[in-house]
Amino acid sequence: MRNNTAILTIGIILLFLCLAACEPQVVTVEVTRLVEVGGTVFPTPRRTAEPAVAVTPAPAQPTPQVITATVEVTRPPLGTAERPVQLLFPPIASSAVITQRGEALVAALEAATGVEFAIGIPDSEEALVALLCAAPADVIGVVSAAAYTLAHDQCDAQAGLVARHSDDLTWQMGMIVVRPGGGSALADLAGQRWAVSDTRSLPNYLYFRAKLAEAGVEPGEIVTMPEDSSALMALYSEEVDVTTADFIPPIMPVDRTWVYGETEPEEWRALGISPTRSPIGYVLVAGEPEFGGYRLRDARSRLFDVTPDIFDATRILALSEPIPNETVVFGADFPLSLARQTLATLAEFAASEACQTSLCSADFYGWTGLEPANDAAYDPIRFIKDTLDLEAADLWAELD
Known part of the structure; x- marks a missing residue:
């Protein structure tokens, strides 16, 4: 038993040393030790040819005893080579x-x-x-x-x-776009055919689907398109009644900033002037922002060359809330x-x-x-x- 006790002690010490570099935790170690009953070792009876008058009791088996050892292990500091x-x-x-x-x-x-x-x-x-x-x-x-x-x-x-x-911008937004006269509120979209480029998009689909659900409005057929431009073209050609696409706010006239919830999405319409293409490719209303005009940047601007009346033929009905970028x-x-x-x-x-x-x-x-x-x-x-x-x-x- 002394040998067993020595082995047990050495084993616990080795276990502590092996775990010293691991994560901080309390390690519970269970060790089985053999215990003699009553301190007596019973002899094994001998067989003889003569009948036995009495039977010597079989020696008692050693009783297992579980010893629990608690070892606290310290992790390397954060930011070291062992724990970057x-x-x-x-x-x-x-x-x-x-x-x-x-x-x-x-x-x-x-x-x-x-x-x-x-x-x-x-x-x-x-x-x-x-x-x-x-x-x-x-x-x-x-x-x-x-x-x-x-x-x-x-x-x-x-x-x-x-x-x-x-x-x-540190966020992205979506817009619901309709044709003129296509409605003035989300409730007007009930039963309408909706062109969507990505039914997994947070700003361009899921947000508006949630707003419609909140208002108890059920849209009509959802028509999936390859991209925003094709969804907008489906609206332009009257294949659908409504579409959603990326909204990037216009660059405002000098010393002004577009603010969500305060500035109208198409404030520039108050001028009564249709957008034009600048010599370097921008879509402008009343000139460059430094001269009091607006630079338009939403998804419709990508279609301006093939459908220069895209802004006249469509209107923004609603915007999503801003959805933050990568974080x-x-x-x-x-x-x-x-x-x-x-x-x-x-x-x-x-x-x-x-x-x-x-x-x-x-x-x-x-x-x-x-x-x-x-x-x-x-x-x-x-x-x-x-x-x-x-x-x-x-x-x-x-x-x-």
Whole structure:
């Protein structure tokens, strides 16, 4: 028994040493030890040729006893080579492109924070969100607005920064377009044929479907088109009654800014002037913005050359709420001081020349900058999910 006790002691020590580099946890070790009953070792009776007068009791079997040893293991500090900060990207490009484009960003982050970062590429956004939730102190992810909303609601992941695109906006919007006289409210769309380029789009379909459902309005046939331009052409040629497409607000006259909820989507119509094409290709109303005019940028402007009366033949009935662009997200337990350093470095990097061969390159994200994110901006996605009673899988489908 002394040998067993010695082996047990050595085993526990070795176990402690092996686990010392693992994640912090309480490890419960169960060890089986043999215990002698009453301290007596019973002899085995001998067989004889003569009948036995009495039978010697069989020796008692040793009784197993479970000893529980609790060992507390310490993880390596976050940001060390053994435990770098995980900077995760969804597979929006090849692994080689993501890794190469991310190198300059990692170098900038390591120089600014003094900790080590490692790029990771999960198989999908769903897997990325799972990692944000499973390792909330270690992970930073770049995800879509829908993925962030799910991560926040599932495990309190936090939005840090939202991307600005080449249109100088940190969000995207959709518009419902009809012909003149085609209605003035959502209720007028009941039973109408609707051309849609993507029935998974948050701003161009799901948001409006949720608004119609909220109002108790059921549209007619949903006609799927290859892209926004073909959906608009179907409306223009009277094949359908309504369509949805991308809305980018016009560039306003000098010293004015288009503001959602305050500025009319087609304020320029008050001038009573039809749009024209400028020599360098812009669709303008009353000249360039610096001279008091408007530059039109919504999806109809792409059809201007083939249908120059597209703006006269269609009207915007309603806009979706803004849906944020890609978002930099932190796990719920990520250290606050390191998060602040990382956010400041990311914003500075996105505004630098170095970003042009990294996050801002055309074969990666094509961003023009990063701005602070606000969780309330993602409420339209929650409205869609709750109103249409969508499962998480329905939103993942939108991200494919």
